[in-house]
Amino acid sequence: MKAMNAKRLTQWLVLLFFLSFLALPLVKVLITAWPQQSDNPLAEMSRVFNQKWQESFKNSVMYALIATSCSTLLGFLLAYGANFTQIGRRFIRFNTRILLLPMLLPTITYGFVLIYAFGKQGLWSKIIGQQWFNIYGTIGILLGFIIYTLPPIFMLINNSMKYIDTRLFIVSRLMGDKWYTSLHKTIISPLYRVLAVAFLQGFFMTFTDFGIPSALGGQTPFITTLLYEGFMGTIPDFQLGAMVALTMLLPSIISVVVLNYLQKKMVRYEKPQRLVLKKNAFRDGAFRTLFLITSTFMLLVFLVLFVIPFIGSWPNDLHFTLVHFQTFMQDQFLMKTLKNALMMAFLTAIFGTVLAYFAAIVTSRGKEQSWFKGAIDSISTITNSIPGMVLGVSYLLIFSGGILHNTLAILVIVTIVHYFSTPYQMAKEALQKMNINWENSAHLMGDSWLKTIWRILIPNSKETILEMIGYYFSNAMVTISAVIFLSSANTMVITTKLKELQHFGKFNEIFILSLFLLTINLIVQNGIQWIRRSVLNENEKKSFTRIGYMFRSFRSVR
Template identity: 45%
Template sequence: MVKTTMMMRSISFILLIIFILFLALPLGLVVLKSFQGLDGWTLQNYEKALTTNTLREVFFNSIWVSGIAAVITTVLAFLFAYTIHFTKVIKPIKKFIQFGVTLPMLLPTITYGFVLIYAFGNQGIFSRIFEQPLFTVYGFNGLIIGYVLYTLPAAFLLIHNAMQYMDHRFIIVSHLMNDGKLRRFYHTVLRPLLSTIGGAFTLAFILSFTDYGIPASVGGTYEVIATRLYQTMLGSIPNFSQGAVISIVMLAPAVIGMIVIGILERSNVAYKSFSQQVAFASKTKTILFGIGSTMIVFTLLAIFTPLFIVPFTTAYPFDFGFTLAHLEAVIQMPELMRVYKNSLIVAVCTALAGVVIAFIAGLLSARTNLKSRKAFDAVAMITNAIPGMVLGLGYLFLFNNSDMKGTFLIIIAYNIIHFFTTPFLMVKNALQKMDLSWEITAALLHDSWLKTIYRIILPNIKKTLVEVFSYYFVNAMVTVSGVIFLVTTHTVLVSTKIKELQHFSKFNEIFILSLFILLTNIVVKVVCEFYIKRHSKKGFKT
């Protein structure tokens, strides 16, 4: 690696200051607030919380519903990934499965609940088709379905990515050794993926446990810890100390989950080389898995049909005549268009600034000898474990009495820190794959470190940086849990405006704004993927 310079130390120092200000201080304030009472420092807040039946009930409600949803999600994610990698289904079906599974991640989670209501409620589309509600959508049932829709894309991508690097030749060896089907499946597929499957379950559990959007729209009387935190902080009588305690309680499972993921990663199976050619996939297995996966994906997509039907009907459920009146009304409402513009501003600024922060942090961590480089790995681990509502509450405490309260800057900073882990790891992994002698060679030619980055590093990592931009943009457009504490009437975003529109039963406006988000995210992802494919042909190495 290149010799450490004052420029590297200065950039590292500035970046660490940013993380201290926007990560360490907010979290520290949450912890301090949890011990703050009317008469000074006290443990009474924790005693009251732990001895209150209501809080214990909502905590175990969250554990139970999140656990069940995580099990279902992990099974479905494994099924879809297995169909793609271990059967010989045709390529269009594989593309359809990937598209259908990942589509929900382009929408705010709060929209899922309203879609479920219009799909399975008393006047829902499927209730009308079957002439009766199939089940009660509010409460436990709605939360399970909503959490599965929300967590399935992340779990699927995790298992799907791991299966890409599995060696199918072991299946051939197992066949030659006359192993039984179950024994072959366990040793060649399941056993090498146990850590990944455990990680997918843990990730799905944490995402479900900390989500606010789904229970806010479809939770009903089945209260979970995220809605309790919201009511405590933004209810008729806000209780900051009690809210801080709930945040710490909410943080515990997430931290434990991250520790579990770290332990599971130690048992990863590595291959010296691998072959992706599918071996011994029988026609029967291909047909069964292909049909089964396709039908499940069709079902998942069908749940979202109200999003594309309800806002274009004259008066659902009484008049199904096609109309664009609701769309035109939303476009002509300056308030809603301003909200959409706010979301675009925040998403673009988050993506641009996030690319810079993630690139610098990844560069300092992967390609310098700075002693502080390990701090960025620690930041990535912490941000991965912190629920969005907890971090948002910390920002509320820190900036509540400052001029920065309710500004776009705070929302953008929150998004960059909250979603930092994945972009940082993407950049770091890409940089680690590059030739480590580039900077040394450039230094021998008397090129400065910054010139080397501009002329050599950046051209070879453009693909990854575009992916980071897409990741930050999409997440900034759909996030709701943390920013719910940070927005004001001037900085309200589409994802938080939907919560407000819920109280006035303006579901046409909710669905149309959700479609705006969906279409915007699709356009950004298509443009980014087109750019990546176009420039990959020109020889980008990462």
């Protein structure tokens, strides 16, 4: 009875949290968008869909489609090279780490490093003697979006490609199929769903991104910059901003419908096997070159992050100096920004992991089917598809002037809600793989529901919990879209401070803050991986100890 009460209380607490911090804020956006004092509400609303909105929406869609198409094609080729060639495991691991580097930095930093790398006074423009291209506008924005979307798209396709049965590819070739026929039948066809998911995720990321358009957009309007102007411009117009926020949900609705349809198209293998492919000098050389070009370009772009802060004044004074770091360390406001970011990321990682883990427990542990499971799964889908800027706007509208206004707590809450879906799915998958009868056995031995979680479920899902913490921490450090409307002078975090520093042209401070952010993320991620390996080694030792004990017992019985 007590177990049921604790479980039911957990269910209601989780639902109350999302009712307060997801449902009600979104309802507030709808109310704000609807004209309250107008004889003709539809005519009043139509003023939103003017030429500027149409141009902004068209630009966001067009740039998102082009950049995501390039990222998906490049991500597929890189994943193919990592799984179906003989270019060396160490080579792949090293280059993959470089490819994933942008995930540890906010998107607004991409714009600044591109400017200092390829602008008129950029590092590589100076070395070559001329500017390669105009960094402001189409090329710069597309490069920024491709750098932003390539790492997650590559990860999705690469992880799925590892489960493809390579025997089918070899059989297809032995039966006389052309290489492109074998490629389509045995590799591309099973990956239709994953490729579509990767494309939709990349499109959604670029369509809703604020950092890159604000840094490189120049005079090109985007839907995210239009939303920012509606709420944070010289003359704020909350109704206009709320209407723009609602139009940003259109791609979300389409993506949810398409993903639900693609869920039925999943391809499964009973026992996928990985056979060693024979070496092919031309093929392996081509994919090795592709990896080198991609990773080298990433390094060329982000190298300025490690150069500019250590020189006097780019491009006039190029002598090595640490004066910028000394000035930074003495600036109380910048140090406070760094502390705020660390505190927000830490609190988000702890409380977000607890929320997602307990939500997963009450939906995945137990044979009974309940309405709560469907509700949380729906919430997971909604949080995964709502743009961060829309969440930020909704919180600004409903909590402005309240107890949470201008506090670090509201930044933590909005980040927890924004990134809830992935940690929840991580925990749910891990918990579903465990023996379903563990709770019944513990109950028969007198353990309570909470004690069972502490003594059985948590120890058997340590790795997943560590991954959840790392996911929440890194995303809390780099997010800007959800918190740009909610931070104040006292609660400024690194990403919002970067936007403020851009306004004053203080790029040394921008790069130093970005370096600190990158270093912190690297330390935390490497620390989590070290702890994870320690947990794995400990589990292996325990397994060997149990096997040894069983063997000795067997010998003593004999």
